[in-house]
Amino acid sequence: xxxxxxxxxxxxxxxxxxxxxxxxxxxxxxxxxxxxxxxxxxxxxxxxxxxxxxxxxxxxxxxxxxxxxxxxxxxxxxxxxxxxxxxxxxxxxxxxxxxx
Numbered sequence: 001x002x003x004x005x006x007x008x009x010x011x012x013x014x015x016x017x018x019x020x021x022x023x024x025x026x027x028x029x030x031x032x033x034x035x036x037x038x039x040x041x042x043x044x045x046x047x048x049x050x051x052x053x054x055x056x057x058x059x060x061x062x063x064x065x066x067x068x069x070x071x072x073x074x075x076x077x078x079x080x081x082x083x084x085x086x087x088x089x090x091x092x093x094x095x096x097x098x099x100x
Contacts, residue, residue, distance in 0.1 A: 023094070026091060026093060026094035027094055029087055029091045029094070030090075030091050033051060033091070036048050037050065040095070040098045041053075041095040042100070051098075052095060052098035052099060053095075053096065053098060053099060053100040054096055055096055056089075056092045056093050057092075059091070060089060063080045063091075064088070066080035066081075067080040067081050067083075
């Protein structure tokens with residue numbers, strides 16, 4: 001039998017590894033936004049909306065609106081269609097956690 005404290009430590013390590021992996025995936029996905037929206041969503045021009053620090057729910061809803069053609073765009077409607085709901089959730093979570 002594994003002592004409870006050791007089992008707890010093993011479970012904590014596994015949870016930390018899963019979170020770290022999700023963060024790495026989220027950061028990689030969000031990096032695709034950098035070409036237009038800046039590194040970590042910090043836009044350097046007035047013409048492109050900065051995404052860093054925006055509420056996660058807002059970012060998800062806007063990506064859905066692009067996917068469904070409900071929000072006008074130049075290329076975002078095409079880009080948004082390339083992501084799954086889970087990927088959009090990861091991207092939105094990552095960008096919302098960034099400082100403006």
